[in-house]
């Protein structure tokens with residue numbers, strides 16, 4: 001059964017579908033020294049048959065360094081048309097080339113095939129976040145197989161805070177997962 005927050009989120013995605021940037025999410029992670037780190041990523045759908053939110057990223061980037069030390073993460077998603085915010089918190093599972101689970105390994109491979117050529121090409125660029133060297137090559141075609149540092153990230157959500165500014169009065173709901181069941185409480189906004 002789908003988590004109860006999937007329905008309002010699916011509705012928000014549908015109603016904001018004309019805005020390409022409604023699929024951009026802010027993803028926060030925790031640095032080694034406890035400070036937050038935050039950046040924009042593209043929502044790549046939910047993993048089939050689960051409530052896990054899919055993202056892709058480069059294993060050489062700082063967020064992957066941070067996730068190796070602390071898997072906790074929170075996504076913050078604003079839908080401008082319906083004026084809703086979803087905050088989705090949980091743990092990120094990182095699926096890499098060495099991931100043994102065949103289903104997860106296949107999901108990573110399929111995600112690579114689904115990306116646009118422009119998105120795949122970014123993974124051929126030199127190390128992200130490093131000083132740019134003279135003559136650095138950004139023009140390599142993308143390989144058919146995902147490079148080792150291509151990561152599929154699965155945000156396994158255990159807490160959701162949904163705020164609807166458009167309702168009068170505003171509405172706020174909190175969803176908590178315990179084992180496999182969810183509880184929902186309406187909060188003061």
Ligand SMILES: Cc1cc2nc3c(=O)[nH]c(=O)nc-3n(C[C@H](O)[C@H](O)[C@H](O)COP(=O)(O)O)c2cc1C
Nearest residue numbers: 024037039040041042056057058061062063064129
């Ligand atoms: C609109 C937009 C979409 C982005 N999508 C992604 C993405 O899907 N995955 C990703 O790793 N970085 C994406 N980025 C780049 C990140 O925001 C970030 O600059 C980069 O991943 C390095 O982050 P880090 O140093 O915290 O790892 C996107 C940036 C923007 C502005």
